[in-house]
Amino acid sequence: MSEFLDLELQDGIRMPWNVIPGTKQETVNCVIPVSAIYTPLKPISDIPVLPYSPLRCRMCRSILNPFSIVDYVAKIWVCSFCFQRNQFPQHYSSISENNLPAELFPQYTTVEYISSTETGPIVPPVFIFVVDTCMIEEEIGYLKSALAQAVELLPDNSLVGFITFGTYVQVHELGFGLLPKSYVFKGTKEVTKEQILEQMCFFAGKKMPTTGVIAGTRDGLSSESISRFLLPASECEFVLNSVIEEIQKDPWPVPADQRASRCTGAALSVAANLLGVCVPGSGARIMAFVGGPSTEGPGPIVSKSLSEPIRSHKDLDKDSAPLYDKAVKFYDQIAKQLVHQGHVLDLFACAVDQVGVAEMKVAIEKTGGIVVLAESFGHSVFKDSLLRIFQSTDDNLGLSFNGILEINCSKDVKVQGIIGPCSSLEKSFVFRHCYWSRKH
Ligand SMILES: [Zn+2]
Known part of the structure; x- marks a missing residue:
């Protein structure tokens, strides 16, 4: 047994069986199937690092x-x-x-x-903050101070983007130093990549290619057009702090018998598309800070009318939550897009009420994101969890983004599947881990 423990230390592999069955009958007799638990990036003290391609x-x-x-x-x-x-x-x-x-x-x-x-050139990690503004002033105050603290801890080279949402989605242009400037999208509709490219002037003054998928600088997007929205943390500290300082409660009036108009789905789709346009295939995470249920646009979990109660566990059990399936389908779409782009969705849901984690979880699970649930943005569970992500001496925060796991095996072995924080890339034996961490 000790030799297998040594191998585990060396390779990060543990197997319930260390002998592979030789016949079909032996395979059938195995109550526990032959499998391997693999720890990618297991800290191995003297792992050889070879400065060339395999x-x-x-x-x-x-x-x-x-x-x-x-x-x-x-x-x-x-x-x-x-x-x-x-x-x-x-x-x-x-x-x-x-x-x-x-x-x-x-x-x-x-x-x-x-x-x-x-691998191509090493791209710094990208963080895009997506912040709900349909909250009472007190909650907004707590969130602002937590965000300001987190921004202080961002690695200098990491790229940062900032989106706020309520009735509308606002993408803040951090690269426009003189005045606060933002692009506004309606919360009622899903925003496509093409609309992002067009409405956010990515091809200002130039003709946009009419065919093909446009993704990143490789496909003709100038780095200046990208750096309006995604800027190195060291260059946009001042603007970022003033954007956070100026966050205000969604200004649109909410009738007494209604819920706030919160377009979480539209905001996340804008964030996913913005990343897809600017930095596809590089390590990026969307960090969503949500203070209540989505009621507007794609993927709502409850209607705006307060006379309609939010779906309960019982409703979900009995399949009688009318908006549930549609919302899950929407977030599944977002999940697929993010996996394809190699990006992660994290959710910080802080509210006494439900925010719809049951509907959103598919997008978080498939991308290997983090969920933090607390009653308030002032709660230490939220504040400490957020800071913990950014507290690191390492420029990449001890995180590894956008990993691809490829399994090769001989003819006699057939891979049945994989369990863990990863999604299939729809090729046999190729899976993407959008997020690996040495910390967790
Ligand atoms: Zn071969």
Whole structure:
């Protein structure tokens, strides 16, 4: 047993069975199925870090590893998964039994590669705050002070965006230093990517391409147009603080017999689309601060009329919550979009009333986000949890964003599925973890 514990320390893998059944009958007899618990980014003290790209099998894309069979004379390696023979590239020509590349050392069963060619340039983490304003003044005050504290702790290089919402969605232009400026979207309707591109002047003065998906600087978006909304924290501290300072209760009057008009769904779809337009495929998280139920636009959980009570556990059990399925469907759509973009949704829901976590949770779970529930934004559960995310000495806050887990196995092994904070990328054995953390 101790040898398996040593392996766990080295590779972050634990298996209920350390022997794989050899026959079909043996497989059937296994009450607990053969599985592996894998801890990505497990802190391993002397993990080798190799400053180049991994060598992949030309057939199955598996990586050269200590179990591969190597012919040092012919300079060929045999893939241990599909038995394909692969020629070593030129820069491996000096390989010999006494001159092994690190990835072939028998003890290096887990290694890390730092490769700029496979991953592209390293993009700093992106945080986009989505803040509800349909709250009483006291709650807004608590939230403002918590946000101001969190902003202080943002890593200097991280990019920050800021959205507020109530009856309307407001995207604040942090790169416009002189006056507070924002783009306003109706809360009643879902906003598409195309509308974001057009209405937020991403192609001002230039012709917008009529075909294809536009995503990031690669597709013709100028970095100036992006940096109006997503700015390095070190450059927008002053503007960000004044935007937070100026947050006010949603100014639209609420009749006495109605709930506030809160367009949570529209605001989240604006945030998801803005990230999709500006920084797809890079580590970003939407941090939503919500103080009540969504009543307006896409994915409401209750109508505005106070005469209609909010759905209860019983209603959900009996399938008699009329808005539930539609709202779940909407958030499932958001989840798919965020997973595709590699982005995370976190929810800080602080209210005595329900805010609709049951409907929204699909988007948080699939992206590996965090949920914090408290009765008030003044409660220490909320304040401490928010600060804890940002308290770190590391520039990336000890977080790893946008991970992709690819599983290669030999013909005799069939992967049945995966459990954990990840979503399928709809290719066999490829899953995305939008969020891994060494902290949790
Ligand atoms: Zn192979």
